[in-house]
Amino acid sequence: TLGAGIFDVDELLEAFGLAEAFEEFLAGCLVERLVEPAGLDRFGQPGTFGRDLDVIVFSEYTAEHQSALQASELAGDYPNRIDRTDRYAGGIAVWSRQPVNIGEHPDTYNHSLDVSVDGPDGNIRVVAMHVPTPLISFEGWQSDLATAARIGSDATSPTLVVGDLNASYWHPDFRELLDAGLVDAHIAHGKGFSASWPTDQIVPAFVRLD
Numbered sequence: 001t002l003g004a005g006i007f008d009v010d011e012l013l014e015a016f017g018l019a020e021a022f023e024e025f026l027a028g029c030l031v032e033r034l035v036e037p038a039g040l041d042r043f044g045q046p047g048t049f050g051r052d053l054d055v056i057v058f059s060e061y062t063a064e065h066q067s068a069l070q071a072s073e074l075a076g077d078y079p080n081r082i083d084r085t086d087r088y089a090g091g092i093a094v095w096s097r098q099p100v101n102i103g104e105h106p107d108t109y110n111h112s113l114d115v116s117v118d119g120p121d122g123n124i125r126v127v128a129m130h131v132p133t134p135l136i137s138f139e140g141w142q143s144d145l146a147t148a149a150r151i152g153s154d155a156t157s158p159t160l161v162v163g164d165l166n167a168s169y170w171h172p173d174f175r176e177l178l179d180a181g182l183v184d185a186h187i188a189h190g191k192g193f194s195a196s197w198p199t200d201q202i203v204p205a206f207v208r209l210d
Contacts (some may be wrong), residue, residue, distance in 0.1 A: 054097050055117055057128040057162045061091030084111040092163070094128050108147060109140035112163075119158070127151055129163035141166065145173040152180035168207050 056078060058065065063085045069075060078095035082102055085091045090110045094100060098118040106112040106127065113128040129148060134141040148161050161182060167174040169184065169192060178184060186192050186208055195205035 055126055055162075056095045057126070058093040058095070059091075059128075059130040059164045060089045061085055061093045062087060065091070066093070082113055082115060084113060086111055089130060089132075092128050092130055094126060106147060108144045109137055112144075123157065125155070125157055125159040127159065127161045127163075129161065129165065131163070131165045131167065133166045142173055145171075145177065148182070149176045149180040152177055152182035155181065164209075166209060168209055170207070 058069070061083065066083050066085050070081075074095075075081075078097055080096040080098065080100045081093065082100060083091075083093040085093075092111045092113055094113050094115055096115075096117050100118075101116045101123075103114040103116060103125075106114050106129070108129060109132045110130045112130070113126075115126050115128070116123045117126050118124075127148070129144060131144040131148075132140045145165065145167060148165065151159065151161060159182075161177070165174065169175065169187070184192060186194065192208065194208050197205055197207055197209040199205060
């Protein structure tokens with residue numbers, strides 16, 4: 001198996017005590033626990049989540065994030081890195097413990113990465129995406145989700161689509177990904193009805209955005 005995770009960069013920087021350099025907090029982290037440097041999760045309990053992953057995908061990846069993360073202790077654990085920085089939410093990066101080969105550049109609204117990672121039983125395709133919110137570009141949102149569905153239906157080898165898709169199971173466009181052969185990791189782990197959004201409002205999280 002290959003352990004992979006998606007992180008909103010600012011939450012990870014906060015977990016490693018690097019957030020003071022940034023003035024705003026970007027919500028939308030798709031990970032439930034981040035490990036503190038002392039080996040404790042955000043609830044103060046022992047944990048290893050975030051330190052035992054083989055591949056990490058960073059969304060909303062800027063040049064400032066790149067500089068801070070490459071100077072952190074995390075960089076030593078993930079020597080194989082492909083970064084695509086951009087302002088605001090457009091950047092993305094894939095960090096891996098194992099060698100990574102980059103494939104074709106997906107035609108998406110934001111930067112995306114299509115890479116091959118050396119897995120224990122052969123190459124594993126990892127497609128890192130950050131689909132725009134439909135409030136910014138409904139056409140881009142639909143087009144990128146359709147691209148992800150095509151990746152699933154055309155897959156001839158183990159394939160992971162990892163990222164911030166700005167969609168939930170209740171969106172028909174998202175369910176087309178499942179019809180195309182992709183499996184929702186939250187549903188597969190019995191957490192399909194858990195909630196992750198919003199995280200920065202008075203209203204508590206009420207929907208799972210994958």
